[in-house]
Amino acid sequence: MNLDLVIENLPRFLSGVVLTLELTAASCVLGFALAIPLALMRLSSVRLWLWPATAYVLFFRGTPLLAQLFLIYYGSGQFRPALESVGLWTFFREPWFCALLTLVLNTAAYTSEILRGAIAGVPRGEIEAALACGMSRGLRFRRIILPRALGLAWPAYTNEIVYQLQATSLVSIITLMDITGVARVIASRHFAFYEAFLTAAVFYLVLVYGVLFLAKRAERRLLAHLRPPDARAAKPGFGFIR
Amino acid sequence: MFDLHGYGWMILDGVQVTLLVGLAAMVGAIAVGLAAALAKLFGSRIVRGTVEVYTTIVRGVPELVLLLLVYYGVPTLIQDTAAAMGREIEVTINPFVAGVGTITFIYGAFASEVFRAAYLAVPKGQFEAATALGLNRYLVFRLVVLPQMLRHALPGLGNLWMVLIKATALISVIQLPELMRSADVAARTTRMPFTFFFVACLIYLAITLTSMWLQSRAEAWASRGIERTQA
Numbered sequence: 140m141n142l143d144l145v146i147e148n149l150p151r152f153l154s155g156v157v158l159t160l161e162l163t164a165a166s167c168v169l170g171f172a173l174a175i176p177l178a179l180m181r182l183s184s185v186r187l188w189l190w191p192a193t194a195y196v197l198f199f200r201g202t203p204l205l206a207q208l209f210l211i212y213y214g215s216g217q218f219r220p221a222l223e224s225v226g227l228w229t230f231f232r233e234p235w236f237c238a239l240l241t242l243v244l245n246t247a248a249y250t251s252e253i254l255r256g257a258i259a260g261v262p263r264g265e266i267e268a269a270l271a272c273g274m275s276r277g278l279r280f281r282r283i284i285l286p287r288a289l290g291l292a293w294p295a296y297t298n299e300i301v302y303q304l305q306a307t308s309l310v311s312i313i314t315l316m317d318i319t320g321v322a323r324v325i326a327s328r329h330f331a332f333y334e335a336f337l338t339a340a341v342f343y344l345v346l347v348y349g350v351l352f353l354a355k356r357a358e359r360r361l362l363a364h365l366r367p368p369d370a371r372a373a374k375p376g377f378g379f380i381r
Numbered sequence: 382m383f384d385l386h387g388y389g390w391m392i393l394d395g396v397q398v399t400l401l402v403g404l405a406a407m408v409g410a411i412a413v414g415l416a417a418a419l420a421k422l423f424g425s426r427i428v429r430g431t432v433e434v435y436t437t438i439v440r441g442v443p444e445l446v447l448l449l450l451v452y453y454g455v456p457t458l459i460q461d462t463a464a465a466m467g468r469e470i471e472v473t474i475n476p477f478v479a480g481v482g483t484i485t486f487i488y489g490a491f492a493s494e495v496f497r498a499a500y501l502a503v504p505k506g507q508f509e510a511a512t513a514l515g516l517n518r519y520l521v522f523r524l525v526v527l528p529q530m531l532r533h534a535l536p537g538l539g540n541l542w543m544v545l546i547k548a549t550a551l552i553s554v555i556q557l558p559e560l561m562r563s564a565d566v567a568a569r570t571t572r573m574p575f576t577f578f579f580v581a582c583l584i585y586l587a588i589t590l591t592s593m594w595l596q597s598r599a600e601a602w603a604s605r606g607i608e609r610t611q612a
Contacts, residue, residue, distance in 0.1 A: 198582070202585040202586055203547040203549075205551060205561060209568075217573055217574055218575065305444070319443065326453060336446055339446050340446050344437075344438070344441040
């Protein structure tokens with residue numbers, strides 16, 4: 140095993156780590172923001188809200204992320220004149236933009252399902268108590284339902300973050316230099332396949348278990364006032380099968 | 382609906398390969414999952430430790446990296462090891478084998494957890510009743526525990542299948558002519574990427590919807606004889 144090669148290329152790998160973390164963080168934040176209205180639409184009884192949101196979630200959960208990525212990155216080329224005329228082509232030309240857009244749209248669909256379950260799982264008594272206090276609909280949602288739902292959703296959402304961290308590895312296929320991208324270049328340039336990919340695997344392992352460790356600590360703080368059995372329903376047994 | 386410029390058959394061939402890879406990997410994952418679940422439940426400390434390492438790796442490494450490691454890394458590792466022992470050999474892995482092997486390796490870990498939870502969900506009284514009837518350990522498992530495990534495992538296995546079939550799209554990266562790869566080739570030659578990738582998405586969606594329907598049928602079948610509580 141050529142360890143010198145790995146050590147020599149550590150700075151490149153570290154820049155890959157930065158891109159991986161940037162894409163993960165940005166897509167999780169933006170995806171979460173998009174997931175809240177989506178979850179509310181999915182819980183609505185008005186068909187005009189419910190149906191588009193259901194179709195959206197079904198499409199993004201029912202197709203592979205790679206297909207979505209290609210659809211947006213390569214597929215936008217088919218509409219180049221139209222996109223140019225509205226000035227959007229400068230964005231869709233960039234692999235970075237397409238990667239982020241795909242990751243955001245994808246994670247929003249999964250996150251909205253987590254939130255939908257959590258919002259539906261808020262105990263009835265708490266909503267009734269809010270009603271009895273005379274809270275308006277918006278206030279009730281902002282002060283009672285959403286904070287409670289976030290606590291319920293947190294364990295499942297942690298898995299979503301970890302999944303997202305791993306999903307960013309696909310951006311290497313559209314030429315971005317994240318951890319996997321760096322490993323692929325080093326592998327083919329130096330004919331050092333297992334060294335490069337094993338190094339990438341170690342980086343991902345450290346990041347994934349680092350995130351899980353931090354999430355566990357955050358959970359302890361976030362839910363310190365609650366007895367944990369409440370969260371059991373929202374907690375999947377193993378990892379992030381979705 | 383879509384003009385596929387004569388590439389329709391190639392896409393259909395791709396669908397076949399996708400389903401074949403998916404089914405082969407699913408069978409493999411169920412076999413690996415059962416074995417790993419038994420190892421986790423009844424294994425010695427060393428066996429349990431090994432399975433623990435296996436699931437830890439699968440949880441923490443992206444599928445794409447594992448796939449590249451298996452397809453490119455393993456042959457070169459074998460070659461280098463052989464060279465160190467003074468032998469010149471050339472090893473290559475067929476993309477189909479690498480793809481099915483990697484997906485089996487990954488989803489076997491998830492399946493093991495599904496089976497373990499299903500085993501633990503069978504009430505203890507069932508074991509005791511079966512033993513009281515004089516059944517031996519093997520018969521207890523085959524006649525009493527396994528059918529009930531199936532009912533508890535089906536939702537998890539259905540979910541696993543739907544995630545697994547989407548994961549097969551990654552194998553296009555190592556040029557296996559499955560659905561994603563066929564769509565890619567057609568998209569490049571016709572210069573209609575959106576059309577072809579959208580068709581690919583719709584096919585994956587159709588597979589998912591069909592699977593969901595079959596799953597609900599299978600769950601109803603496995604739960605026959607279970608009293609349903611009124612909601």
